[in-house]
Amino acid sequence: MSKTVVVVGGAMGIGGSCSRIFHQNNWNVAILDIADKGKELASELGSRCTFISCDASKESDVKDAIGSVIKEFGEIEGLVCSVGIQHYGTVTETSEEDWDRVMNVNVKSGFLCSKYAIPSMQRNGKGVVIIVSSVQAYISQNNVAVYTTSKTAQLGLTRSIAVDYGPQIRSVAICPGTVDTPMFRSSIALSPDPQEVYDECVEMHLTKRIGQPDEVGELIHFLAGDNAGFITGQAIRIDGGLGIVAAGSKRD
Ligand SMILES: NC(=O)c1ccc[n+]([C@@H]2O[C@H](COP(=O)([O-])OP(=O)(O)OC[C@H]3O[C@@H](n4cnc5c(N)ncnc54)[C@H](O)[C@@H]3O)[C@@H](O)[C@H]2O)c1
DSSP states (O other), rough: OOOEEEEEETTSSHHHHHHHHHTTTOOOOEEEEESHHOOOOOHHOTEEEEEEETTTTOHHHHHHHHHHHHHHHHHHEEEEEEEOOOBOOOOTOOOHHHHHHHHHIIIIIIHHHHHHHHHHHHHHHHHEEEOOOOOOGGGTTBBBBBHHHHHHHHHHHHHHHHHTTTOOOOEEEEEEEESSSHHHHHHHSSSSSSHHHHHHHHSSTTTTTTHHHHHHHHHHHHHSSGGGTTTOOOEEEETTTTTOOTTTTTOO
């Protein structure tokens, strides 16, 4: 029998790759997203895939969506929280409204989706919560005060779930470097010279390229499976070596 995964923010980007990869690997996939692209992806993937329109920062939406998933596919084994938004600004430039919006979408969504998926995982006998954070949980650029704060908070949520619900339920955070997704493309489009920003991003990574959504999706799929059964409470970086070079290091 197929296992069931809920991919929150599963319409596109890293979440979209997760939806495809889990589906290819015979999971039932429930895409929860605010974007209609989720509907298109679900109909492209066909049977064993459903789309549920859901604002993951709203408790009533999440409660109803998780209820529908259980009704359609049975108990949940995997939850991937890939939902996220970016906001640029320092602390003094960020309004209370923007702060709350980003924290709600990036952090509260993981809390709410876990709150309603974990009881189903417990009935299932086991489960995995995977939260997509960022290398910005460790290193920060200028002008990303609320984003970097939200990405750091996700590591605390991951640890709490691992400690409170192990051994039945594992929880892992993923910390990607720059990944070529719609979020990345709309971020660089804010610059007068998007190609220059793209090239700078490439240069920042030891791999001299940015990541692809499928590379992150494959890692997430591995972490959701039994072969990753000894990994919990951790934050796993998939970042092309971004941010580990000491100042003054020389390369030929
Ligand atoms: N792209 C990168 O370079 C990068 C790097 C590190 C971390 N991340 C993180 O990876 C995750 C996915 O990012 P991405 O680049 O794939 O972004 P994306 O914008 O390409 O995809 C995010 C998805 O979340 C959905 N979404 C947004 N708000 C929502 C809400 N309130 N409720 C439900 N769905 C909502 C969007 O519709 C979209 O389908 C985010 O948490 C992001 O912070 C991205």
